[in-house]
Amino acid sequence: MxxxxxxxxxxxxxxxxxxxxxxxxxxxxxxxxxxxNPKIVVGCIPLYQDKILLCRRSIEPRFGFWNLPGGYMENGETVEEGAKRETQEEANVDITIRHLHSVFNLPTVNQVFLHFIATINKIDLSPTSESSELRLFNYDEIPWEELAFHSNKFALETFFLNKERNESKVHIGSFWK
CATH class of the missing domain: 2.20.70.10 (Ubiquitin Ligase Nedd4; Chain: W;)
Incomplete structure (x- = not known):
């Protein structure tokens, strides 16, 4: 400064x-x-008929990798509004936020990521300027090695853990580089 x-x-x-x-x-x-202070990043796990929507990034960082829709909050919006806006911007889909799923701390880059579980209201997948490809995945199809960020992997792993245990627990995790 x-x-x-x-x-x-x-x-x-x-x-x-x-x-x-x-x-x-x-x-x-x-x-x-x-x-x-840390930046708040918001996103969601968008669900449609038990499948998860992932976006292939057409922007840096991690160009070409798969991502759950998400990004930085804007001033004047709630965390839910931010997650909904980011999903619209990256996936061009309308969602309904159901509940908070995970909090992921990234202290080395001063970020806190909040993932929500969301339902896709109408499926009409079309790429945006931020995503070159959109696809619905079953568990066994998720490209785990091609996920863009640790926060995505954590959110998805804990989503499937909740599903296996029939829970809706909120998970808290951290990544230190």
Missing amino acids: KFCSNCGSDQIVFIIPEGDNNRRFVCNNCDTIFYQ
């Missing part, structure tokens, strides 16, 4: 402010403290 977004000063220091225990960017001119 080079300039204060509050006053425009270039008097930015990286210190532990009084009463805090973490280093923060602080403007020495106007005393504004800039907090940097």
Whole structure:
């Protein structure tokens, strides 16, 4: 950080402010403290007749890999609205959010991923600018080695674990690089 977004000063220091225990960017001119917090990523496991919708990514990172639809929340939306919007943007399908399924911590990249279980309301698969291919998968067809992110693998593995145990438990996991 080079300039204060509050006053425009270039008097930015990286210190532990009084009463805090973490280093923060602080403007020495106007005393504004800039907090940097994890980003919330939201997505879902979209279901249609016991099959799971996956999207082949046409964007980086992980171009060409399979992905559950998801992405960063926007200001002014709930986590459910964000998951629904991201699914529309990546898969062009309308869903109904059923419930929270998993929370996946990615501390090394400052992200927390929330996956919801969702029902696809109408199946009319068409790729978007973010996905080159969309496909419904049964368990034995999921391309496990081609999944884009650890959060996807965790969400899918725990989804099938819940199904096997006839549970709807919310799972919490973490990945440290």
